[in-house]
Amino acid sequence: MNHCSVRNVCVNAGKKVILDNVSVTISPGEWVSIVGPNGAGKSTLLSVMAGLRSSSGSVHLGDTDLADMTPRERAHHLAYLPQHPELPPDMSVSGYVLIGRNPHIPLLGSEGQRDIEILNQVLEQLSLEDFQNRTLDSLSGGELQRCHLARILAQDTPMILLDEPTTALDLGHQQQTLDLICRIRSQRELTVVMTMHDLSLAGQYSDRIILLSQGEVASEGTPKDVLNPDRLSALYGARIQVMEVDSDIVVIPTRSREF
């Protein structure tokens, strides 16, 4: 995959500035987390990178402007998982995962043998073989998250964009989901860009962190560089300690002693 560069992106909603002249570059094979307080523009930046939201500025994949690509061409390069994916309740797991094959199938065509092979590979990779005939509304939160990832992986792109993939999961499932992404990333040499609220997990899993605040890049670099307690305290308006446990970064909010 070629690098992805976001250049001078601005997004407004009415008079409100959501992204203000944001420029970032993602290198092939990187795991980059976009973090920041609520309303910082994390999800907007990810949807701009996915080509799903118009903006001023540009997003390039290698030398090609994303705006010059058709949705099908785009979907060959990057797969996007929104924060709250639409879930047709009675759709089966295999049917849902097969939707990821859409870019590889003609508009009025049907899935071929290759698509079914990839479906089976992905289901096996995510241990979903026994779930393939279950309907989506019968799955737990953790199982659903694996289904979403399976759909993204079935798309077979070199880059995946995940909007808060661990939201609404308990601690165990958060770790399992990120471990899974980590394992698949190394198997497939994927580039991963995700938005995260949990700074500890972002720090532990990412190669690089982009910290957004009020639509601007407040800081960018390795987790150790970016997750600075003073900076985080100022941006989040919170009391925060940053510790290192077994060479993993842990960001801890601490309570006020005034009350």
Place this chain on the structure above:
Amino acid sequence: MSKAGPSSASPLAGRLQVSAVLIGGFACILAMGTSLAIGPASIDKTAVFKELIDRLPFIAIDSGLSPIHKSVIWEVRFPRVLLGALVGSTLAVSGASYQAVFRNPLADPYLLGAAAGAGLGATVAIVTGSGDGIGAFDMVPVLAFLGAMSAVVMTYLLGYSSGARRSPSALLLAGVAVAAFLTAIQTFIQQQNVDSIRQVYSWILGRLNTASWTEVQLLAPYALIATLVMFLSRRTLDVMRLGDTEASSVGLRPQVVRFLVIAAASLGTAASVSVSGLIAFVGIIVPHAVRLLAGTSNRIVLPLSVLYGAAFLAFVDLLGRSLVSPAEIPIGVITAFCGAPFFVVVLRTSRKALA
């Protein structure tokens, strides 16, 4: 938890269930066969069966029917049954397609003004005397078809100038406006020409009693093309269930899919109403019945709607011409009569079907 949907029997989600296809096929053969065998002219049913077998390739059986009875079967009953099946299947699959693209279970084939446009066209043909309802040069189907297609095009233009690109609901509202406007004109023309009001009503309530091979030939090419496009779109319509943003993220252009499917469904609907008048509820009853029976994937609903729509309308037409024989009950009255209680049943038994 081990809850599984209706499609759980298949390794590929939404693949057609053999049992549902067999039931639909059997219902189709039963309804069409019975319709061929029953009618005001008293013809021996075994002889009708033999006559049908006789027409199969490489088989020759003497049915013993007189030339008049043969003519009744091949020139009166057969085109009527075939037309009913074609109209039923086209309206049903069009309804299912509209429901899929608008993600609205109450969408029907007349949603974008096709019925009102066709009604206006047919009314104009009738009151000007250019349509007598019979024969190859009858202008009723021609003007009804043009009226239906014009109404859909007007709805599209109005909807897209009002933001339908961003939200399909603008298209629905445009359909309501266009339908109301055209219905007002149609009603005005109708009131100014009370001498032809009976003919207009007869058309509006739906009719297959004027069916001939001409109507079948008029409808068949449009119905086949429209149905083929909708059938081939069934996988894409399942992708559209994720909403425009996610569908776009997996490489679809939602507006293109919507345009393609709406164009096909509108073409099929316009062609159907032009030869059969306004037959209500088929586009809602049949797809919902299929969903309750076999699941909600469009891979299932669209093909089965073709089969069950044909069986349904063939059966309803049989009822319409048998219940008060030799008089007939307009077919649209019976579909509406079935449709209203069907909605109550659907509402009470399955909220999921409307979700």
